[in-house]
Amino acid sequence: LSFLTYGIEEKKGCIVVTGEVGTGKTTLCRLLLDRLDRRASQGSARVRTSLILNSFLSTVELLQAINADFGLAAQSTSRKALIDELNKFLLAEASGGGNAAVIVDEAQNLSPETLEQIRMLSNLETEKEKLVQIVLVGQPEFRETLGRTDLRQLSQRISLRYHMTGLSADETSGYLRHRLQTAGARDGPFFTTRAEEKIHEFSRGTPRLINRIADQALSLAGQRESGTVTHEMVEAAVLELDWRAESQPQGRKGKGGALLGRLAHPAVLGGAFLGLGLAAAAAIQIGWRPYAAPAVVPGPVREAGRPASPPAAWMPDAKGYFHARTPEEISVAVILTFLRLWGVEMINVDFLPRMSEKDARLTDVGKTFGFFVSKVDVDSRRLLRLNRPFAVFGTWSGERRPALAVWGNEREVGLFDPVSGMTTLSWSDLTKKADGRAVVWWKGPAGLADPFSVKRGSTLMRFQEILAAAGDYKAVPDGRLGPRTREAIRRAEARLGLPASGAVSGDLLILLTQGQGPTLKEPSRAGTPLEALR
Incomplete structure (x- = not known):
């Protein structure tokens, strides 16, 4: 949610979010509107928004719906008249320091013609900034649609892409706990660890399915006057719902703790997971899983009478590392590689601010992408114990620049320099060459927002x-x-x-979060950015 807010407020243009049915996409759209309104009331620039929930629209109907949401004249059936009205409104908002965003849900239903109209809307801009930010939210097949040859110009204009998957086992446990506490739980009933694992197994971490299974299991606990929801109750609930767990590889199994709430009776919670506002919590709790977008080499896009600047063509090498072609690109190459190690694929590097002196920009970018950031001394024992890739400024090949440590053992460390590529240094050499502290990105334990x-x-x-x-x-x-x-x-x-x-x-x-994200240690030296995206 913070990432989308940042993309809109910084006027980054077109953003795509995809996810399976039930992962909270529609709720995320509504939460985004609330967040933007709340931030405007707290002093941020106002963002005028249009939310399109019915995506079975023609190009004219889409323009009419957008104009109507913005309070503009929307009766015309002329695309030119509708766009002229919209452009006049957007220019007025921009001149007053405002912003505008169009959010389209169920974008997989949009026709190629309507998507082409959206691309043309993304061309509405001044010399300095985009006039309208566009967020397209859809199911996984929307990614395939964007990979079509006839839509390559739209694909090139997408600055950010994210794919939402189901919750992990640990996140499912945290979500269950959060839902019960929101419903007023203080001291039971609670789900046993095996019950939580079963819910995750049957739901595959999809919040909507978690809600239904948990609701049914709580009802069974109430009927049996049990203060605990067991895995047998979960299985019985699934049978009553006539579901079956689909055969699939299972990820890490997390151990959820017992629920620590106080409720008079389990029956009180029957319906707690289907009540008002639960989908919102699902979207807040959900894990973001960035995906590797189709490899499209950006090229110039030109509208009649209007020049358009192509996005930067950043392509990794065969192992997923980004190399710098000019001194100005060094910092971006390090950040792109660091993000890729964590499974984040960037398409438009204009989203990334330049790295400032020392490590301040590494910290800012890490926090923007939802990481916690620690700065530690370049000490082999401590860094190996933390077991995370780290970035560090230093003098490499006679020049001071940032580099990225991607593997290490007791004797040496594998350092990726975006200018000279991979090199192996002893820890003592790294300590001598390093200038400043190592920057480590990491994810907090599930259930701990801060x-x-x-x-x-x-x-x-x-x-x-x-x-x-x-x-x-x-x-x-x-x-x-x-x-x-x-x-x-x-x-x-x-x-x-x-x-x-x-x-x-x-x-x-x-x-305490060693199971999440890339690690530093051998034996395989396999922590390459490419493998992080497989």
Whole structure:
């Protein structure tokens, strides 16, 4: 949601979001409208919006719907008249410091002719900026549509592409917990770990299916006067819904903690997962899975009487690394490769600001893409323990520039320099050549929106559950940072090879998320950007 907000507010043009049925795409559209309105009330530039939910529209009907949403004249059946009216409105908004966005849901239903009209709308711009930002939201087949030869000009204009998949096992557990707490749960009923795993197995992490299974299972628990939803109840619920788990490779199995809510009776929660506002939480909780877009080499696009600048043609090498052709491209090449290691495919590098002096831009870009960022000394023991790729400024081949460490062992580290390519350095050589600290990107544990805010209440309770799942916390989670929690942290630190502190640290949180994202260590040296996107 923050990423989409950034793309619209920074006027990046066309954005595509795809996802399976039930992953929360429509809810995401509505949340985006709410977020933009809320930010405008807090001082951000106003964004006028048009939300198109019926995508079975002709080109004229689409223009009429957009104009009507913006409060403009929409009765005309002339495309020119409708576009002229829209362009006049957009210019007035831009001159007043405003912005405009058109969000189209179910975009897979758009005809090629209507998509071509959308491309032409993306050409509405001044010399400095796009006048309208376009967000196309659709099912996975929409990606194939955009790969058509006759739509290559539209594909070239897409700045950002994201694909939403189902929740992981850990995210499913966190989602269940969040839904019950939102419904008022305080002290049971709760789903057993096996019940959570079964829900994830049958739903494949799709929030809409999670809601239905959980609702049915809670109803069964209420009928049986049980304070716990077991995996047998989940299986019975699935049978009543006449579903079957589809045979598919299973990803990582996460262990969800017990629900820590207080409800008088399970029957009270029957319907909690189908109630008002639950889809919104699904969209907030959902994991974003960027995908590799079809390889389209951008070329010039020219409308009659209007020059158009082609997007930069950035193509990785066979292993997925981006190389710099000029000094100005070095920082972008490092960022693109870093993002690709984490499974993020960028199409239009204009979205990326230039890297500033030292590591400030690496930090900003990481946070923009939803990562937490830690800066650590270039120390082999600590960096190997954290086991994450890292970026570092240094003097390579006589010139100071950023590079990216993509693998390492006790003796040496594999460093990708966007100018000279891959090289192997001893840790001592890296320490001598490095200028400043290493920048590490990482994802927080599931259920912790801000890991560094772990102090008390539900956030600390979730952290206690994570420690309990690892066997470090031995008591009932209570949301209090007391002696038992500090002792659990010390156990985790000892187990993970960290200095004993009894305090929540970035290093501890990174090590508690080792299953998520790329790692640094051998034996395979396989952490290439290309493999991250497979």
